[in-house]
Amino acid sequence: MSRDLRLDRLAKTFPNGTAALGDLSADIAAGAFVSLLGPSGCGKSTVLRLIAGLEEPTRGRVEWPQTRGSLGVIFQEPTLMAWASAAKNVALPLELAGMAKTQARERACGALEKVDLAGFADALPRELSGGMRMRVSIARALVADPDVLLMDEPFAALDEFTRGKLNDDLLRLWAERGFTGVFVTHSVFEAVYLSQRILILSGRPGRLVADIQNPAPYPREPGYRTSAAFNATARDILDVLEEVSTC
Amino acid sequence: MLMQVLRIILPIALFAGLIQFWEWSVVYWEIQPFILPPPSAILAVFETDGASLLGSAWTTLGTTLAAFALAVFSGTALAALFASSRIAEAALSPYAVILQVTPIIAIAPLIIVWVGLDNAWLAVLILAWIAAFFPVLASATAGLKAVDPNLRDLFRLYRADFRQTFIRLMVPSSLPYLLAGIKTAGGLALVGAVVAEFAAASGNTNGLAWRILEAGNRLQIAKMFAALLLLALMGVALYAILSFVEWLLLHRWHGDRRRA
Structure with missing residues (x-):
């Protein structure tokens, strides 16, 4: 299986002079679920774009096994x-890679089933609710069975109920597929609920200020949200954030 | 229900009333027919001069449609070139703008001299094409630039090549813009054709504008109105057909313009 994904002294300064990220190093274990947590403007999204290869780092590099x-x-x-x-949207990564349309559609429909949208293969995005659209987006991200799933505050625009449900769906899919999950969020509680490990970013340029393990076992049930263990981890994170709230 | 019926009936009733009032007022105030002919006299023109008017309408419509097709094709192609190369856009777009902002009527005599009065139809075609070209180019360029940057990133992430990105992302994203531009271009092609026919002012073009000039010189005001009526009908038909095409292509995913 794949080895770890290493971020080696990553830094990014944009051409307009904005230093988004300064010197981030971290090893992300294969198959782990890691959150990048911090207030907006801490370079969290930049980290994802660097991993995705959508931006080139100014210094440092992303090391793949x-x-x-x-x-x-x-x-x-x-x-x-x-x-x-919906099916066409989900099939996009497969079709771009050259898979035949009928085969791509079959796999897309399978992926839609996994996110409880079995009956909506032929629905257009505007015919779906916000939460359902996000499910289509999840199905598309997973249809090609990626090694790494990058998520950039994916549920920030959704209501509390939909968000909770999608968090659970995401953990279920992660358990089934075993991808490495890198989840960017500014919600402490979402980070704690989902992750094995939480990297807290702060400052401008963004840098790593804390690396917190969350030992709570999976599967995590909604009851975990109100448990003492959950509160303890959340408390640790909030303490760190209070110390460094400069962003 | 009642409102829907009214929305159809009221405009028709108003139109019929206005025509009736026109007919009546010409008689009542004894307006000379070379100032304002009654609607009945205009209709009568179609009985006497119908064949020549329809023949001219056919000519004008033919040039308009040909120029329109050329404009859609060339405008889209140039916009695609602009989208694939910023250098090409920087180098060529000033000329497109110059062509657009210079009034057609002012270019017309030059074009007519260049192609020769014997080929006046070609001058008309070129001028109508110039008039219709720019809205297609501008709207297609705007549309190609309006692609959702996240979707663009997604295509990059999945290593889509330019052809895939163009066909699967840029063309569908720009379609609403392009169709709006095409709708404008249809009307402008007709305007361009008529303006060019006026500028050529020669029986060589044999279009509706020539019939209007000819009738004007002979003070056949009813015939002028008849030609105007045909032009208006052509413009409305063009717009209606293009709106219908737009609806056909867009109403499912874009109809209510809700965000997706």
């Missing part, structure tokens, strides 16, 4: 093609 692993990405917006059905 042997070859670059396959990636799935979920953006803050569902980012669907408005003119294409």
